Amino acid sequence: MNILIVGSGGREHSLAWKIKQSPKVKEIYIAPGNGGTASLGQNIPVSVDDIPGLVALAREKNIGLVVVGPELPLVLGLSDALDRENIPCFGPGAYAAQLEGSKAFSKFLMAEAEVPTAGFKVFEDFALAEEYLKARDYPLVVKADGLAAGKGVVVATDFAEAREALHDMMVKQVFGKAGETVVIEDALQGEEASFLAFCDGHDYLLLPSSQDHKRIGENDTGPNTGGMGAYSPAPVLPQEKYEETAHQVIRPIIQHLAEMGRPFKGILYAGLMFTQYGPKVLEYNVRFGDPECQPLLMRLESDLVEIMLACVEQRLKDVTLKIRPEAGVCVVLSADGYPKQYKKGHVITGIDEAEKDSLVKVFHAGTSFDGSNILTSGGRVLGVTALGQNLQEAISRCYTAADRINFQGMYMRRDIGQKGLEKT
Known part of the structure; x- marks a missing residue:
């Protein structure tokens, strides 16, 4: 079968390298790929956030399986869009992808499923979050709710540091919409x-x-x-x-x-x-x-x-x-x-x-x-x-x-x- 790998990093090169070893594989396409994946298949310049473009590519190349590397296309609903076209996709639908796409969603789901995790509170209002920080012991963890390229998490050792992180996320919006909601949780040691x-x-x-x-x-x-x-x-x-x-x-x-x-x-x-x-x-x-x-x-x-x-x-x-x-x-x-x-x-x-x-x-x-x-x-x-x-x-x-x-x-x-x- 023809396989489409979505992504452009080291993870995607290793996926292409391993997938290439399967006797089930005919052609590998990587969107957008990198200098390493080019030796294993065909790089196609379609961005990971271009859901219609990725679906169209999968149709055009008669793809038997789409393998999604990064989280963004999953959060944006690529798996669901491919499912509507009856194209198999390795990766969860947009609802389940909120486990990574929304830290608040993830924490609430953990609480419902009784998964052991740090105590937490979720805030959409800066003033209320600031008051909460004043009353807490430290260290604390301040997290932007949405995807922030791995940078939306601050382990604060005191109130000043926590407030600065909160202000950056909710007021200055350094992570855009990802910081409109924040999760404040106990810092775990280990x-x-x-x-x-x-x-x-x-x-x-x-x-x-x-x-x-x-x-x-x-x-x-x-x-x-x-x-x-x-x-x-x-x-x-x-x-x-x-x-x-x-x-x-x-x-x-x-x-x-x-x-x-x-x-x-x-x-x-x-x-x-x-x-x-x-x-x-x-x-x-x-x-x-x-x-x-x-x-x-x-x-x-x-x-x-x-x-x-x-x-x-x-x-x-x-x-x-x-x-x-x-x-x-x-x-x-x-x-x-x-x-x-x-x-x-x-x-x-x-x-x-x-x-x-x-x-x-x-x-x-x-x-x-x-x-x-x-x-x-x-x-x-x-x-x-x-x-x-x-x-x-x-x-x-x-x-x-x-x-x-x-x-x-x-x-x-x-x-x-x-x-x-x-x-x-």
Whole structure:
């Protein structure tokens, strides 16, 4: 069949790489794609928020399955629009996608489904929210309700910091409509992990645990980014705890949405904090994480297309996930200045050299191809991903490969996976 992948980042390159391995695949189209996906299929310049354009493309190319990478098209209703055209889509409908598209919706749904999460209050009025902040102990978390490119969350250590965040979101509207409603919640203490599951609306299959590194600087310092690296498995969530944790944070949401007549089909991603009281959900995402997707797909032995079709066709109980026993690590190579201002158009060298190791794959994120050279075109440029017999070996292999790559202003964190080593 022909497959359309929606998106342009490292996650989408890794999806295209894994999907290409399936015997079920004829042609792959990526909208809009990047310099890496161009070698696996045909990039089509349709934006991820152009729902009519994506539906028209799926019709034109006789697409048998649409795989949605980022959250925005799902929140905008791409899955529903494709469903009306009888085109299968791996990704939830707009209602269920509010789990990521609206933090208030997500928190209320967690409360209804009795999922463990931080205490919270939702505000649509600045003055009322400000009064609430005055009466609270700190730290507190202030979140813009809507999608804010991963930047609408502030952990405030005192009233002044919380008020500034609130003012930015509700009055200055730095995130536009996303900040018209805010969620203020208790700050949770502990270690984070990402826990993803394939879902068909009723059943689910669990992927291995992973851990993302959000901040730009080593030892988790500096501003948040889209993610500077990830590793899997995460020792904070060992395999023997997967089912128990899923019963707390995955199953209740799947069951609740099914009972509402809004079955969730796709990837449910629970961002967890492991507190002294057990795991609590920080947030839900409705798609693969980026860069968690890269090491997870490197570890996945099963046919990804078969799993996705089973989700869409609600027959996941007939499928078994095969996971490689090795650990996986992804280190993001970013442009100098990211996540703020950065320059584009620098020539990238050394990718072929890095990939001479058969257990290394370099996934493109912010790249373009000018006919002869791969160029930087984004803040997160590449995701060097490697497998190893254990986490230490995977980390070493990953950094050895990353050091073979070069472009002007290249930056990477040197401590990806260290938290995992400290626990093993």
